[in-house]
Amino acid sequence: GQNIDQPTxxxxxxxxxxxxxxxxxxxxxxxxxxxxxxxxxxxxxxxYNVLDGLEEKGRFSSFLSRSKGYSYLxxxxxxxxxxxxxxxxVLDSNYQLIWGAGTKxxxxx
Amino acid sequence: IxxxxxxxxxxxxxxxxxxTLRCTQDMRHNAMYWxxxxxxxxLRLIHYSNTAGTTGKGEVPDGxxxxxxxxxxxxxxxxxxxxxxxxxxxxxxxxxLAGTDTQYFGPGTRLTVL
Numbered sequence: 001g002q003n004i005d006q007p008t009x010x011x012x013x014x015x016x017x018x019x020x021x022x023x024x025x026x027x028x029x030x031x032x033x034x035x036x037x038x039x040x041x042x043x044x045x046x047x048y049n050v051l052d053g054l055e056e057k058g059r060f061s062s063f064l065s066r067s068k069g070y071s072y073l074x075x076x077x078x079x080x081x082x083x084x085x086x087x088x089x090v091l092d093s094n095y096q097l098i099w100g101a102g103t104k105x106x107x108x109x
Numbered sequence: 110i111x112x113x114x115x116x117x118x119x120x121x122x123x124x125x126x127x128x129t130l131r132c133t134q135d136m137r138h139n140a141m142y143w144x145x146x147x148x149x150x151x152l153r154l155i156h157y158s159n160t161a162g163t164t165g166k167g168e169v170p171d172g173x174x175x176x177x178x179x180x181x182x183x184x185x186x187x188x189x190x191x192x193x194x195x196x197x198x199x200x201x202x203x204x205x206l207a208g209t210d211t212q213y214f215g216p217g218t219r220l221t222v223l
Contacts, residue, residue, distance in 0.1 A: 004151060031209050042199060042214035043152070050209070087151070091209060096167065099151030 002026045004100035006088050011106045012078055020073045020086050020103045028093020034062050034073045035087040037102065043087055046073070075105075083107045112136065113215035115200050121221045122190050130185040130218050132200030140203045141183040142212065143167075143175060145196040152199065158183055190222045 003025045012018040024032070031050040035043040049055055049064035049071060061074040073086055085102040092098055116131045134141065139160045144152040154167030158177040172194060174186045183202075187194055198218045203210035 033211075042216050044214070045211045048209070048211065089152075095209075096154060096157075097152075097212070099153070101149055101151045 002090075002092060002098045004088055004090060004098055006086075006100040006103045008101070009104045009106065011108060012075075014078055014080060014107055014109050016078050017074065017076050018078060018105065020075070020088075020105065022071045022073070022088035022100060024069050024071075024088070024090045024098075024100075026090045026092045026098055029066060030091040030093070030095055032062075032064055032071050033089045033091070033097065034071075035089065037085045037087055039084070046086075078107050080107050080109070113200055113202055113213060115198075115215040115218050117218060118216070119219040119221075121223065122187075124191055124222055125189050128187045128190055128220070130187075130198055130200075130220070132183045132185070132215060133181050134183075134200075134202045134213075134215075135181065136202060136204070136213070137180060138202035138204050138213075139180070140205070140210070141177065142201040142203075143173070143183070143185045144199045144201065145169065145194075146199060146217075147196050155185065155198075190220075192222045194220065195222045196220060 005023045034046040037043040047062040054063045059076045064071045085104045087102045088100040089097045113134045142157045143155040156175040158164045161180045200215040201212040203212045
């Protein structure tokens with residue numbers, strides 16, 4: 001079966017750095033997405049990785065290791081508005097997105 | 110209209126009733142999708158459409174049907190609602206036919222079936 005694993009919940013302090021991990025086992029791989037979802041709102045796109053390595057975009061970075069079936073999202077200089085759920089999703093061999101359950105990130109002052 | 114709109118925002122429905130969730134996008138995207146999101150589970154694909162006139166089944170299609178008569182609209186119909194269909198439903202679209210395109214989501218419809 002196909003499986004995406006992420007921690008259910010994480011807590012971090014404003015101004016700090018947090019790393020949210022995602023491991024996957026899917027039938028094929030055509031890329032990995034990270035989305036942000038604030039409570040009661042729609043998911044919004046953060047990043048897309050298809051090659052190994054680190055992609056940096058402002059305060060957010062995403063890393064991929066295809067051989068390990070592993071990705072992480074790194075958030076720097078945390079702000080209160082970063083409190084949200086972060087969804088990892090993998091594009092499988094049929095080009096359908098398989099979604100993890102999401103990691104709820106709580107930021108404390 | 111900017112992006113994707115969904116209607117209604119929320120709905121309480123008696124079991125056995127028929128319900129259509131509406132989705133409209135103004136970005137001229139080729140592909141559209143319907144997902145459901147349940148607590149503790151990832152988004153699950155119900156149906157999708159790669160282009161106007163075509164539809165396909167996702168991971169959890171049973172009890173749902175869709176149509177894609179034109180580029181902009183992608184309604185989702187529950188023929189006879191059951192309590193297990195209580196969920197938040199998201200419509201999404203992406204520009205091209207390649208699954209690598211970013212998906213843009215509507216605001217969601219919160220559906221409760223009693």
